[in-house]
Amino acid sequence: MRLTGSQIFVEVLIEQGVDILFGYPGGAVLNLYDELYKSSDRIQTVLTAHEQGASHAADGYARATGRTGVVLATSGPGATNLVTGIATAYMDSVPMVAFTGNVATSLIGRDSFQEAYIEGITLPITKHNYTVRRVEDLADTMRSAFRIAQSGRKGPVLVDIPKDVTANSCEFTPKEPELIRTVTQVNDALARQAAAMINEAQRPLVCFGGGVRSAAGCQPLRALLEKADIPATHTLMAAGVLDYGDPRNLGMLGMHGCFTANKAMAEADLVLAIGTRFSDRVALNPETFTSAKVIQIDIDPSEMGKNIALDLSITGDASYVLQAILPYVEPALHKDWMAQIVAWRKMDYRPIDSDRVLRPHQLIDELCRQAGPEAVYVTDVGQHQLWAAQYLHHTKSRGFLTSGGLGTMGFGYGAAIGAQMALGRRQRVIMLTGDGSFHMNLNEGCTAVSYQLPIITVIFNNQVLGMVRQWQTSFYGKRYSSTDPHRKTDFVKVAEGFGAKGYRAATLEEFRTALADALQQEGPSWIDCRIDKDERVLPMIPGGGDIRDIIME
Amino acid sequence: MTQQSLPRPEDRRRVISLLVDNHSGVLARVSSLFNRRGFNIDSLTVSATNDPAVSRITVSTHGNDRDIDQLILQTERLEVSRQVFELDLENSLQRELLLLKVACGSRQRAELKEIASIYKAKIIDLSPDSMVLELTGKPEKIDAFLKMFSEYEILELCRTGVTALERGGKHEHIQKPPQEIRDYQFPMPGRGLAGGASSQ
Ligand SMILES: Cc1ncc(C[n+]2csc(CCOP(=O)(O)OP(=O)(O)O)c2C)c(N)n1
Ligand SMILES: [Mg+2]
Numbered sequence: 001m002r003l004t005g006s007q008i009f010v011e012v013l014i015e016q017g018v019d020i021l022f023g024y025p026g027g028a029v030l031n032l033y034d035e036l037y038k039s040s041d042r043i044q045t046v047l048t049a050h051e052q053g054a055s056h057a058a059d060g061y062a063r064a065t066g067r068t069g070v071v072l073a074t075s076g077p078g079a080t081n082l083v084t085g086i087a088t089a090y091m092d093s094v095p096m097v098a099f100t101g102n103v104a105t106s107l108i109g110r111d112s113f114q115e116a117y118i119e120g121i122t123l124p125i126t127k128h129n130y131t132v133r134r135v136e137d138l139a140d141t142m143r144s145a146f147r148i149a150q151s152g153r154k155g156p157v158l159v160d161i162p163k164d165v166t167a168n169s170c171e172f173t174p175k176e177p178e179l180i181r182t183v184t185q186v187n188d189a190l191a192r193q194a195a196a197m198i199n200e201a202q203r204p205l206v207c208f209g210g211g212v213r214s215a216a217g218c219q220p221l222r223a224l225l226e227k228a229d230i231p232a233t234h235t236l237m238a239a240g241v242l243d244y245g246d247p248r249n250l251g252m253l254g255m256h257g258c259f260t261a262n263k264a265m266a267e268a269d270l271v272l273a274i275g276t277r278f279s280d281r282v283a284l285n286p287e288t289f290t291s292a293k294v295i296q297i298d299i300d301p302s303e304m305g306k307n308i309a310l311d312l313s314i315t316g317d318a319s320y321v322l323q324a325i326l327p328y329v330e331p332a333l334h335k336d337w338m339a340q341i342v343a344w345r346k347m348d349y350r351p352i353d354s355d356r357v358l359r360p361h362q363l364i365d366e367l368c369r370q371a372g373p374e375a376v377y378v379t380d381v382g383q384h385q386l387w388a389a390q391y392l393h394h395t396k397s398r399g400f401l402t403s404g405g406l407g408t409m410g411f412g413y414g415a416a417i418g419a420q421m422a423l424g425r426r427q428r429v430i431m432l433t434g435d436g437s438f439h440m441n442l443n444e445g446c447t448a449v450s451y452q453l454p455i456i457t458v459i460f461n462n463q464v465l466g467m468v469r470q471w472q473t474s475f476y477g478k479r480y481s482s483t484d485p486h487r488k489t490d491f492v493k494v495a496e497g498f499g500a501k502g503y504r505a506a507t508l509e510e511f512r513t514a515l516a517d518a519l520q521q522e523g524p525s526w527i528d529c530r531i532d533k534d535e536r537v538l539p540m541i542p543g544g545g546d547i548r549d550i551i552m553e
Numbered sequence: 554m555t556q557q558s559l560p561r562p563e564d565r566r567r568v569i570s571l572l573v574d575n576h577s578g579v580l581a582r583v584s585s586l587f588n589r590r591g592f593n594i595d596s597l598t599v600s601a602t603n604d605p606a607v608s609r610i611t612v613s614t615h616g617n618d619r620d621i622d623q624l625i626l627q628t629e630r631l632e633v634s635r636q637v638f639e640l641d642l643e644n645s646l647q648r649e650l651l652l653l654k655v656a657c658g659s660r661q662r663a664e665l666k667e668i669a670s671i672y673k674a675k676i677i678d679l680s681p682d683s684m685v686l687e688l689t690g691k692p693e694k695i696d697a698f699l700k701m702f703s704e705y706e707i708l709e710l711c712r713t714g715v716t717a718l719e720r721g722g723k724h725e726h727i728q729k730p731p732q733e734i735r736d737y738q739f740p741m742p743g744r745g746l747a748g749g750a751s752s753q
Binding site for chain 2 (some may be wrong): 306
């Protein structure tokens with residue numbers, strides 16, 4: 001069958017099971033968009049307001065489903081606008097394939113109109129990237145891109161397609177999608193060794209991260225915790241994997257993790273780290289972080305011992321490794337250890353309710369009560385993000401989408417659009433944002449209106465860049481340099497301007513009513529919630545510190 | 554450029570061999586990774602191999618065991634890398650080529666000729682006021698040879714960097730973990746919004 005590059009593009013997308021493509025058109029991708037138009041019954045294209053939004057949408061789609069998110073942008077500025085989205089996905093190991101158009105091969109390297117060397121630009125922020133120079137290579141290159149994005153440790157892959165490649169034609173042979181390869185074989189001796197260490201431990205602790213969410217299933221983790229009576233703490237990336245109410249779930253670890261989790265880490269005699277890379281926001285001081293023996297399980301061998309010293313490492317998909325270990329683990333009860341943890345819990349930071357002003361934890365409690373544990377919660381970056389991680393009552397392993405590794409303000413709206421498109425309108429999607437982050441990418445409000453997406457956005461409006469301001473409060477003598485912008489934005493009017501619904505809430509009662517109304521809307525809405533600018537995220541361990549440096553008030 | 558750290562006492566000279574796909578842009582991927590991860594590279598050579606699809610990159614660096622493990626694991630992660638391994642300095646053959654141009658009037662010719670003959674270096678060019686010497690050998694030999702020139706004026710100097718092979722038969726160094734095949738995609742979550750509503 002002889003097809004043009006553009007036809008091949010669409011055929012391979014369909015062959016790879018792509019149902020939605022986020023993107024933005026332009027000169028270099030006109031041929032591709034023309035073919036997508038003709039195939040709009042087979043594949044849906046979603047037009048965003050900005051390529052960055054499209055890249056975050058592809059990312060949100062992938063985080064919400066585990067499937068590969070796909071984004072398409074034109075050459076030059078279209079391609080460079082994807083960069084933040086690709087880097088965000090790379091840092092959090094999200095499977096994504098980004099396609100960019102480029103000028104014709106004869107014009108490449110001549111500083112042609114809208115030419116950018118996107119392969120070079122994205123080299124350090126992709127798992128791999130390609131420029132397709134011949135139409136004959138297009139189909140197999142695309143197939144490789146999809147395979148690489150999903151294999152092993154997942155991540156973004158970029159395919160750059162010059163315009164003449166989309167116009168030229170060649171013979172096309174349809175193929176079945178290649179099966180994904182992942183590390184599932186576990187060395188039995190290592191599994192026994194890990195189990196022996198677990199059986200011996202008096203104060204074992206599991207610490208899990210985003211790798212558990214992308215592992216084939218989280219069930220073996222729950223089974224292990226139950227069988228050997230082990231408490232568990234998680235990183236920001238793994239919020240929601242264990243039930244909020246589970247007594248063995250200590251909550252979040254690290255800079256803004258709770259006292260109990262950080263204390264347990266310091267006092268444990270064995271730490272089983274699963275799908276986490278001990279980033280500098282978790283192991284703030286890699287030397288004093290824990291004195292326990294450490295077993296690390298990760299799909300990426302290059303993570304082994306990268307940040308902290310290990311006693312044992314097992315490479316593989318977390319769920320397979322745990323399944324291999326589980327039979328050798330003896331049922332146990334760690335009564336003293338659990339009692340100690342219960343005692344520490346009494347010392348955890350507890351925010352005080354207010355009936356006068358809106359406090360973040362009360363706002364989030366109310367949000368959970370109305371939107372329910374089955375909702376998908378998406379965040380931006382800042383204080384509101386950490387409050388969300390601390391106070392949301394999660395129960396879904398893919399129900400908390402946040403930019404952890406890169407910490408990208410402006411991630412939220414695009415990601416919420418991707419999640420809502422992927423899961424359908426019956427799925428409740430809630431975005432928690434700050435006034436600073438929302439200002440970055442609220443342009444995607446128009447996309448939510450175009451596609452009638454019932455996304456509810458809760459703006460934690462403290463009128464400041466709160467997270468940075470908090471550091472200035474604690475470490476820079478309250479010199480609030482560039483964190484207090486005095487913006488006069490009326491978010492209700494902005495909503496109306498976009499054709500969305502806007503609400504304002506200054507008290508819990510107002511928030512309750514606004515949210516109840518927002519939940520009835522067919523399209524997008526946002527609630528401007530006024531909170532005090534001096535609200536802080538607590539507890540906090542300063543960078544490079546340890547449990548002894550924890551700030552609780 | 555990333556600031557490079559000074560060698561520490563526990564650092565040793567290391568030679569790492571990378572067998573990589575022979576495509577354009579592969580070297581850029583490898584060297585970008587070194588720079589990004591802060592690895593200090595002393596020399597780097599790239600060459601063809603007997604397999605036209607594969608080229609060999611030989612990296613000479615200093616580091617402790619942990620650094621080298623990381624370097625190997627990180628480079629193995631690149632899509633273009635096939636095998637990455639450290640060469641045991643005892644059991645491998647290492648060679649480097651030096652071209653050295655020294656200032657040399659007629660009175661110094663004899664001395665320089667003598668140094669050259671002791672080290673088995675070749676004189677490959679001679680002019681009234683300079684001489685060019687060529688020497689092949691282990692990096693240590695070249696270092697020692699260069700020490701002999703502290704009293705002379707070196708005009709220009711060029712070293713190729715280490716190229717190296719293991720002794721004995723062909724070696725396999727597959728370190729990538731065993732992989733198994735799994736389903737290609739996660740179950741479809743159901744098509745987007747009701748009927749794929751599109752506003753275009
Ligand atoms: C794109 C980007 N620029 C800058 C930062 C640094 N930064 C981290 S949090 C923050 C403030 C966020 O303000 P806001 O969205 O209002 O959230 P708040 O902390 O007030 O809840 C800033 C500027 C960032 N993470 N991302
Ligand atoms: Mg704010």
